[in-house]
Amino acid sequence: MSRSDAGSDDAGESDRLPSIARRVVAPFVDRTVAERLVISVAAILLSIVVGFAIVLVSGRVAQCGTAAWTMPLTGIGFCYDPVEVYLVLFNGALGYPFAVGEPGLFNPNWTPFNLSLGLTLSETTLLIFTGLSVAVAFRAGLFNIGTQGQLVVGALATALTVLAAAPFLPEGPVAGVALIVVGTLAGAVGGGFWGAIPGALKAYADANEVITTIMLNFIAANIAYVLVLEVFRAEGSSVVATEYVPEHARFLPWFFPESSDFALLALLVGFGFIGGLYYLVEHTSFGYDLRTSGVQAAAAEYGGVNAKATTVRAMTLSGAIGGVGGAVWVLMSEGRWLESVPALGFDGITVSILAGNNPLGVLPAAFLFGLLKGGALEIGFRTDVPTELVGVLRGLIILFVAMPEFFRMAGRYAGLGSRGPRGPDAGGSGETEPADDAAAVEGGEADA
């Protein structure tokens, strides 16, 4: 912190923010919600356009018997049909509510409680927690890349706690609720502890949290793996995994098929977390401390905020939410701790960035990435296109979200933003929203 003070005593550069993380956060804090929304939507559309091109190009080089799609006017055949890819991706992720190529727009046999939508919502639920975890740290000016590790530790804590506590309680719904609560708390404690480490290192040893959290991810994965391999491995299990937690201690899939691994209750808990964190960040004194130290640590310190303590608290809270995500992963998806934990924590970073680090924005962002995940499975079933395409789309979305200036330039180039100079700090005005959006996509197509 002392270094940052020295850096910002330049009177002319009062907006210069000290650490990397604060620079990362600055554009999100400065911009208005409306402009953030426009840029996020434009980024998604642009990445869909680029993804379209990638599918076309790879469809040109791939080997196939008959062309799946022929380009209008030119007659050039392609192995993959990009239109179909996106139809399958988004329609399939919802369980095909729209009837394509049939009379009528909607599929009459569609119910919301289908397997595909269940898978999509399952992923959405998990991403809500990891997205919130990253967003909370971001708001405090901390770049928590370690949600993955916090989730791994939290998940293991949950699995072991529930397994240890289950024999002492009689089977039944009451015991189930108790076990779920205790297990989730254990996950929060485990993840919170793992998050507190980089927080304390940042606050008291000035160790860059980007580096320490990356390291702690590797350490968490390795230690959890060895612990389960050597001590807690289920007997006769072919993979490195703990025993299954008892059935009654899991989130039950009320309406959805069991194989979708989705529980409506867990999603409702996620909604509760979103609302709670929004209130905490925006309407409490702790949230105020958090945000001010995120925007300008020196000013916060001057205003009476204990920046060091806030750093540790924010990272602990962030880790605890990540740990709850791990708990939900164990109690809803897998039923046990299992090696090769999915990269939910890393996806949480992308969710948070797309959401502009706003807890309310985490919901649509998590749903979008949930759609991509659910749709990827459908792409694998229904088309020849490799499902890794979805990973590329994810990267592209993040890349485009990171470059708001590009969309402003595109807007200006199209003559729509020429009403006045719009510096990087000038927020987008509400009335240019849709126009800006369309212009941005056009500009993107020209660029791609």
Added chain:
Amino acid sequence: MRNPLADVSIPVLDDLVESDYVRSLIVGTVGVLGALLVLGTLFPDSVAGDLSGIVFSTSTAASTARLAAPIVLAGLGGIFAEKSGVINIGLEGLLIISAFASVYVASVVGIGNAVLGVPAIWVGFLAGIAASTALAAVFGIVCIEFKADQIIAGLAVWLIALGLAPFMSTVFFGGVNTPNLGARVSWRYSAVMVVVATLASWWALNRTAFGKHLRAAGENPKALDTVGVSVSKVRHAGVLLSGVLSGVGGSALALSIGQFVGSGETMVQGKGFIAIVAYLFGNYNPLGTLGAGVLFAGLDAIQIRLQQLGYAIPDTLVQTIPYVVVILVLALVGRTRLPEAAGEHYETED
């Protein structure tokens, strides 16, 4: 916190290594290795004997060179980018894309064939470098021209490569892992490239006008602009160099095996992130980066040999050591100082 090793003086290296921190790291590493050699020679039947037998064996040297190449080369690249003021957290992505491109092009050319007298495997090597440089160029344009946030854009580079390489592998080869080429680049080439690149980087950073411009672009871009050097151009050069060096590292990694493995985190397995740690550990000094990279790779190589000798240490735990060491060093020895203007955009005032 005062570092007790900082006062040790090595006359030969003093000229090269100006930082106390780097010097203490070097002294520490040499000290541990020396102690191991002495102990191993005195007690050949003990654990120390086995360990020194492993540490000073050719096969360990070979696998160390193989494992260190991507870490050190990407780390050197990271120095160039970060010194110029662009934090490149996407080194991992550059390694992934070059690893895939090198194997892909080598297999398209066909082992045994040659283009303009260059054998296929080296054509692949160059293609890997080209792919990585191209991706770095995109990253540079996004960060410098479109003022994207560097950390997020870097993450995006990683995510894009992480999706694109297995995607392309599936398109071309029908699976996320490519078939083995049946030919490989010897570890000796990797070792030579690492040493040459380290020395060349040190020379370029400390003894050339370009190096001065690079450091100025990261520390005080306004001053550089005032003397009439384009900050954007210097930063683009820094980012492109990070692409070239990471490309060498990624190609060396994949072609030393002759295959690209795209499952999970791909065959790169976080080496790009370790590279960032290596250059921070080496305090932006190429020699320190070499030391840190060899240290991490060496630990990994020793661990592999220990497994083969039947020591029942879970290999995952040994792999954890470098990460723990990094955290301890960051917490105890002190932080490394980022270039003053790293991560900031620079606006020219024409």
